[in-house]
Amino acid sequence: MSQASPKIGFVSLGCPKALVDSERILTQLKVEGYEIVPSYQAADAVVVNTCGFIDAAVQESLDAIGEALHENGKVIVTGCLGKRSELIREAYPEVLSISGPQDYASVMSAVHTALPPQRNPLLDIIPDTGIKLTPKHYAYLKISEGCNHRCSFCIIPSMRGDLVSRPVDQVLLEAERLVKGGVKELLVISQDTSAYGVDLKYAEREWRGKAYRTRMTELCQGLSELGVWTRLHYVYPYPHVDEVMPLMAEGKILPYLDIPFQHASPRILKLMKRPGNIDKTLERIRNWRAAVPDITLRSTFIVGFPGETDAEFEELLDFLREAELDRVGAFAYSPVEGARANELPDPVSEELKEDRLERFMAVQAEISAAKLQRKLGRTLTVLVDEAGAEGAVARSAADAPEIDGLVHIADGQALKPGQFVQVVVESADEHDLHARLAQPLLKVV
Numbered sequence: 125m126s127q128a129s130p131k132i133g134f135v136s137l138g139c140p141k142a143l144v145d146s147e148r149i150l151t152q153l154k155v156e157g158y159e160i161v162p163s164y165q166a167a168d169a170v171v172v173n174t175c176g177f178i179d180a181a182v183q184e185s186l187d188a189i190g191e192a193l194h195e196n197g198k199v200i201v202t203g204c205l206g207k208r209s210e211l212i213r214e215a216y217p218e219v220l221s222i223s224g225p226q227d228y229a230s231v232m233s234a235v236h237t238a239l240p241p242q243r244n245p246l247l248d249i250i251p252d253t254g255i256k257l258t259p260k261h262y263a264y265l266k267i268s269e270g271c272n273h274r275c276s277f278c279i280i281p282s283m284r285g286d287l288v289s290r291p292v293d294q295v296l297l298e299a300e301r302l303v304k305g306g307v308k309e310l311l312v313i314s315q316d317t318s319a320y321g322v323d324l325k326y327a328e329r330e331w332r333g334k335a336y337r338t339r340m341t342e343l344c345q346g347l348s349e350l351g352v353w354t355r356l357h358y359v360y361p362y363p364h365v366d367e368v369m370p371l372m373a374e375g376k377i378l379p380y381l382d383i384p385f386q387h388a389s390p391r392i393l394k395l396m397k398r399p400g401n402i403d404k405t406l407e408r409i410r411n412w413r414a415a416v417p418d419i420t421l422r423s424t425f426i427v428g429f430p431g432e433t434d435a436e437f438e439e440l441l442d443f444l445r446e447a448e449l450d451r452v453g454a455f456a457y458s459p460v461e462g463a464r465a466n467e468l469p470d471p472v473s474e475e476l477k478e479d480r481l482e483r484f485m486a487v488q489a490e491i492s493a494a495k496l497q498r499k500l501g502r503t504l505t506v507l508v509d510e511a512g513a514e515g516a517v518a519r520s521a522a523d524a525p526e527i528d529g530l531v532h533i534a535d536g537q538a539l540k541p542g543q544f545v546q547v548v549v550e551s552a553d554e555h556d557l558h559a560r561l562a563q564p565l566l567k568v569v
């Protein structure tokens with residue numbers, strides 16, 4: 125009789141990029157015959173994939189390690205916080221191993237040491253798509269690691285290194301496998317999607333008998349062949365972003381751009397060492413909207429950056445009013461250990477930061493709500509996330525999972541997750557839309 129498989133508990137923290145790392149590690153664990161269990165008690169050891177982006181995330185990661193140690197005792201730490209191993213060792217000297225992001229080999233070798241694998245070829249059956257932590261119908265597609273920028277508030281390049289792009293054929297093959305496995309929405313992620321391929325000098329590769337360059341536009345062209353939703357995240361407003369507008373206008377990729385602007389004052393952006401030129405941004409947004417009237421623009425901003433004056437904050441609010449972005453996330457600046465921005469003079473007081481954040485969010489809330497109101501009466505194609513006795517919850521082209529709004533379908537009880545349907549919007553609140561099925565069901569993919 126074969127021995128029982130060793131059991132691993134897995135805690136995944138952090139951003140979508142960390143989630144992709146978790147999926148890779150989980151896939152490898154499954155391939156090697158480990159069983160993934162949902163509780164500390166059932167696990168022989170626990171892997172904690174950490175985040176180290178802001179201080180709150182550092183604390184959350186440390187707490188998660190502490191909890192895993194307390195509940196289980198055998199803990200392997202990986203992910204972004206692993207780059208600051210001294211911090212972890214100081215708090216928890218008993219952790220078995222510490223590795224940084226994307227260091228799958230170190231995680232696996234720590235697992236092998238703690239729990240030698242019991243290989244059983246009958247258990248080695250794994251779907252082509254690997255293990256996904258996202259629901260079956262959407263998946264994050266990581267196109268590169270690292271970043272060539274050096275934004276002064278960010279320590280990601282020091283943790284993840286310079287940009288390393290995955291050749292376009294590899295990405296397209298992965299996307300193809302995901303779609304074959306039932307994925308209906310691909311979420312393209314990286315630290316800087318616009319810079320994709322620059323490190324590979326935009327190398328040309330072949331996919332499905334056709335040449336594609338390792339470059340954002342060409343990647344989008346390839347993905348559009350797959351007949352599912354493609355959504356772009358972390359795009360910087362470089363001129364070549366204009367090239368994807370025709371693909372959006374033709375419905376080949378979703379008319380959606382997630383562009384982290386972070387600020388609108390040229391002086392603050394300079395202090396932040398942000399890529400892109402804000403002067404032309406409003407004009408560019410106007411041109412995008414002329415080409416793709418339905419485009420959804422999402423962004424994130426930091427308020428209260430060191431040295432931000434009242435006038436510069438007002439400049440940011442003016443930008444917000446003019447840009448009329450659809451979705452916006454904002455943070456009060458919080459120093460990240462090791463970031464160069466910490467050395468900047470004139471920090472903004474906590475009180476003022478909170479006050480500015482509140483004002484910022486109030487201005488944007490009105491804009492977002494008004495934009496949703498304009499959707500009343502419209503027919504939209506939505507992708508169903510879940511359905512039950514209360515109806516269904518879906519998302520439109522304007523809603524990325526986790527971060528944007530939802531479309532509640534009151535009469536969607538019979539729908540299935542991963543199904544595309546058309547709905548008519550009946551009402552809207554600050555974030556979400558409420559809709560009914562369009563009669564008849566026009567399109568079910």
Ligand code: SF4
Binds near residue numbers: 273
């Ligand atoms: S673009 Fe800036 S904020 Fe984004 S990962 Fe690179 S350095 Fe960090």
